[in-house]
Amino acid sequence: MNDIRIEECISRYRDVPGGLLPMLHSIQHALGYVPADAVPAIATAINRSRAEVHGVLSFYHDFRETPPARHTVQICVSEACQANGADALKAHAEASLGVAVGHSSGGDVALEPVYCLGNCACGPSVRIGDAVHARVDADQFDALMAAMRQEA
Amino acid sequence: MTLSLYISGDTTARALGADALVAVLEVQAAAADVPLNIIRSGSRGAFWLEPMLEMDWQGKRIGIGELMASDAEGLLATLLDNPESHPNYLGEVAELPWFANQHRLTFARAGEGDPIDLNTYRALGGLQGLERALSLTPDAVVEEITDSGLRGRGGAAFPAGIKWRTVLGAEADQKYIVCNADEGDSGTFADRLLMESDPFQLLEGMAIAGIAVGATQGYIYLRSEYPRAQLMLNEAIDAARLAGVLGERVLGSDKSFDIEVRLGAGAYICGEETALLDSLEGKRGMVRAKPPLPALEGLFGKPTVVNNVLTLAAASTVLAEGAAAYQAHGTGRSRGTLTVQLAGNIARGGLIEVPYGISLREIVFDWGGGTRSGRPVRAIQVGGPLGAYLPEAQWDLPLDYEAFAQAGAMLGHGGVVVFDDTIDMAAQARFAMAFCVAESCGKCTPCRMGSIRGVEVIDKLVANPADTAQKILLEDLCDTMEHGSLCAMGGLTPSPVRSALRYFPEDFGLAAEAS
Numbered sequence: 001m002n003d004i005r006i007e008e009c010i011s012r013y014r015d016v017p018g019g020l021l022p023m024l025h026s027i028q029h030a031l032g033y034v035p036a037d038a039v040p041a042i043a044t045a046i047n048r049s050r051a052e053v054h055g056v057l058s059f060y061h062d063f064r065e066t067p068p069a070r071h072t073v074q075i076c077v078s079e080a081c082q083a084n085g086a087d088a089l090k091a092h093a094e095a096s097l098g099v100a101v102g103h104s105s106g107g108d109v110a111l112e113p114v115y116c117l118g119n120c121a122c123g124p125s126v127r128i129g130d131a132v133h134a135r136v137d138a139d140q141f142d143a144l145m146a147a148m149r150q151e152a
Numbered sequence: 153m154t155l156s157l158y159i160s161g162d163t164t165a166r167a168l169g170a171d172a173l174v175a176v177l178e179v180q181a182a183a184a185d186v187p188l189n190i191i192r193s194g195s196r197g198a199f200w201l202e203p204m205l206e207m208d209w210q211g212k213r214i215g216i217g218e219l220m221a222s223d224a225e226g227l228l229a230t231l232l233d234n235p236e237s238h239p240n241y242l243g244e245v246a247e248l249p250w251f252a253n254q255h256r257l258t259f260a261r262a263g264e265g266d267p268i269d270l271n272t273y274r275a276l277g278g279l280q281g282l283e284r285a286l287s288l289t290p291d292a293v294v295e296e297i298t299d300s301g302l303r304g305r306g307g308a309a310f311p312a313g314i315k316w317r318t319v320l321g322a323e324a325d326q327k328y329i330v331c332n333a334d335e336g337d338s339g340t341f342a343d344r345l346l347m348e349s350d351p352f353q354l355l356e357g358m359a360i361a362g363i364a365v366g367a368t369q370g371y372i373y374l375r376s377e378y379p380r381a382q383l384m385l386n387e388a389i390d391a392a393r394l395a396g397v398l399g400e401r402v403l404g405s406d407k408s409f410d411i412e413v414r415l416g417a418g419a420y421i422c423g424e425e426t427a428l429l430d431s432l433e434g435k436r437g438m439v440r441a442k443p444p445l446p447a448l449e450g451l452f453g454k455p456t457v458v459n460n461v462l463t464l465a466a467a468s469t470v471l472a473e474g475a476a477a478y479q480a481h482g483t484g485r486s487r488g489t490l491t492v493q494l495a496g497n498i499a500r501g502g503l504i505e506v507p508y509g510i511s512l513r514e515i516v517f518d519w520g521g522g523t524r525s526g527r528p529v530r531a532i533q534v535g536g537p538l539g540a541y542l543p544e545a546q547w548d549l550p551l552d553y554e555a556f557a558q559a560g561a562m563l564g565h566g567g568v569v570v571f572d573d574t575i576d577m578a579a580q581a582r583f584a585m586a587f588c589v590a591e592s593c594g595k596c597t598p599c600r601m602g603s604i605r606g607v608e609v610i611d612k613l614v615a616n617p618a619d620t621a622q623k624i625l626l627e628d629l630c631d632t633m634e635h636g637s638l639c640a641m642g643g644l645t646p647s648p649v650r651s652a653l654r655y656f657p658e659d660f661g662l663a664a665e666a667s
C-alpha cells in the first residue's frame with residue numbers, strides 16, 4: 001500500500017464503533033476510489049477478514065474499486081424522473097458523450113444511474129459533484145457538460 | 153436601511169437556480185450601494201414557485217415566484233420601489249390558497265427563516281417540546297406519544313408509542329435512538345425538506361426520544377444522495393451543542409444526549425430498519441430476521457428506537473402542543489397530518505401537509521394542477537417503488553393507511569408520482585423488477601432470483617402477448633415473491649407489477665380482463 005492518505009483514513013476511523021463505512025467514504029473522498037491494496041490494511045486495522053471488508057465494499061453502489069473518470073455525472077433513473085422524460089435524457093446523454101450509463105470506467109466523463117436525488121417534483125434530475133440540476137432537457141444537459149469541462 | 157430578503161437554500165431551489173438569483177441580487181446591491189441581507193431560508197415546499205423570493209413589505213410577508221436570474225434585470229430596484237409591481241408578484245405568501253388550505257404542523261416553520269439559527273428556531277416555538285419532556289417522567293413522555301396516536305411515517309405506520317414503550321422497558325447499559333433518513337423512495341423528499349429547512353426539529357425530536365427511553369446517543373443514518381441535508385444537519389448539531397441543547401446536561405438538566413450523522417452508500421435496502429442497523433455497524437446492509445426486535449436487540453445488540461425523520465420531528469410537536477391537540481387532527485386510526493409529496497409529471501409539484509382522509513384526486517388536481525406536460529393523467533404511483541400504480545377508478549380513495557391497504561395499495565412515505573398518457577406501463581412493470589434485481593440484499597431466493605426471472609418473463613410476454621404461459625408464469629412468480637420474501641422489498645415488488653398488469657393490460661398487448 002502506497003498512500004499515506006489511506007493510513008490517515010484508517011487511523012481516523014479504526015476505533016469508531018461501526019466505522020467501516022465512514023472509513024471507506026473517507027478513502028474514496030481522498031482518492032476517488034478504494035484501491036484493492038487498501039483492503040488488507042483495513043481488515044487488519046479493524047480486526048475483520050479481508051473477505052468481509054471486500055464484501056462490504058462491493059455491496060454498496062457508492063464505492064468504486066477502480067479510479068473514476070475525470071468527471072462523474074449522475075442521472076436519476078427513478079420513477080418520478082421517468083415521468084418527466086428521464087429515459088430520453090439518458091439516451092441523449094449516452095449518444096452525445098459516447099458512453100453508456102453505468103458502463104464506463106476511467107476516461108473523461110462517466111455516466112452513472114442514481115435512484116433518486118430527492119428532487120422529484122422538478123425532474124429530470126442530474127447531479128454533478130454536490131450540485132443537483134432540475135428539469136434538465138437535452139439543451140441544458142449540453143450546457144452543463146460544457147460548463148463542467150470548462151471548470152476543470 | 154438594510155434590505156432583507158429570503159431565498160431558499162434547499163436542494164430543489166438551488167437546482168432550479170436560486171444561487172444564481174442570489175448572485176445577481178448581490179451584484180445589483182453592490183452597484184447601487186444598497187445594504188442587502190439575503191437569508192437562505194429553507195423552502196416551504198412549493199417547488200413549482202421556486203426560485204421564490206420573500207420579503208417583509210408593509211407588514212406582510214410577500215412573495216415573488218419563479219424568479220430566474222436571467223430575468224432579474226432591475227430586480228433590486230423594483231423590490232426597493234414597489235415589489236407589488238413585479239409581474240410574478242404573489243401577494244402574501246400565507247394567503248396563497250396552495251398554503252392556506254394546508255394544515256401545517258411539522259412544516260409550519262419551513263421557509264420562515266435561517267434553518268440553522270437556533271434563535272430563529274426558538275422564536276418560532278422551537279424547543280418547547282424538549283423543555284416539556286424534561287419536566288416530565290420518561291413514562292409520561294412515552295404516554296404522551298402513545299396518546300397522540302402518532303404512527304411511524306417511514307412506511308409501515310407502526311404506533312410510535314408502543315415502540316418507545318418497549319425500549320423504555322428494556323434493561324441495558326446503553327440504548328440508542330436511530331433516525332432513518334435513508335428516504336429511498338422515488339417521489340419522496342419530505343425528510344430532505346425537513347432536514348434542510350428545519351433541522352433543529354429533528355434534533356429536538358431525537359432528544360425527546362432519548363430522554364423518554366433512556367438513550368444517550370443518537371445516529372442519523374442519512375443517504376449519501378443528500379449532501380445539502382448533511383451540511384445542514386452537521387451545522388445544526390454544532391449549533392445545538394454550543395448552546396447546550398445537545399451534549400451533556402441537555403438544556404441544563406441532568407440528562408445527556410448527543411447525535412452523529414452517518415452516511416449511507418447508495419443502497420435502497422438500507423432504508424429497511426434492520427439492514428440499516430447492519431450498515432451502521434459497518435456491515436453489508438442485510439435484512440435481519442425478526443425477532444429479535446430492534447427495540448430489544450438493535451444497534452450493536454442494544455435496545456434501539458428506529459424511527460423515520462418525520463416521526464421523530466412530530467414528537468417535538470406532540471410534546472409542545474400536547475397529545476390531545478395532535479390527536480385532534482386526522483381520521484380513524486390515522487392521526488396527525490400527512491405529508492404528501494407531489495412528484496413526477498405534475499404542474500404544481502412540492503410538499504403539502506394535509507389532514508388524512510382527503511382524496512388522491514383532490515391533491516393531484518386541486519393542489520397539483522394535473523400534469524406539467526398538460527396531457528391527461530394516466531397513472532399515479534403512491535408509496536414509492538413498491539407501491540401500486542393506480543388508474544382513474546381508484547383516485548377517489550381517501551388518503552389513510554387502512555383505506556389504501558384495503559385497496560391493495562399503500563400510502564408508504566406519502567410519495568405521489570403522476571404519469572401522463574405517454575407512459576408505457578409494461579416498461580414500468582419491468583422497471584419494478586429490475587429495481588429489485590439491483591437493490592435486493594440477496595438473502596432470500598424469491599427476491600434475488602425471482603426478480604431476475606421477472607424481468608425475463610415480462611420481456612417475453614411483451615414480445616409475444618399471445619403466449620399465455622408467460623402471463624401465468626408472471627403471476628406465479630409474483631405469488632412466490634409475495635409469500636417467500638423476508639421483507640417488503642421482495643414481498644411488495646409484485647405490487648407495481650400486478651397493478652400495471654391488471655389495470656393497464658393493453659400496454660402488455662393483452663385484452664382487458666372481464667371483472
Ligand SMILES: Cc1cc2nc3c(=O)[nH]c(=O)nc-3n(C[C@H](O)[C@H](O)[C@H](O)COP(=O)(O)O)c2cc1C
Binds near residue numbers: 310420423
Ligand atoms: C425495502 C424497504 C425500504 C425502506 N426504506 C425506508 C426509508 O427509506 N425510510 C424510512 O423511514 N423507512 C423505510 N422503511 C421502513 C423501515 O423498515 C421502518 O419501518 C421505519 O424506519 C420505522 O420508522 P417509523 O416507525 O418511524 O416509520 C423501509 C422498509 C423496507 C422494507
Ligand code: SF4
Binds near residue numbers: 421
Ligand atoms: S426480500 Fe429481498 S431485500 Fe428483503 S430480505 Fe429477502 S432478499 Fe433481502
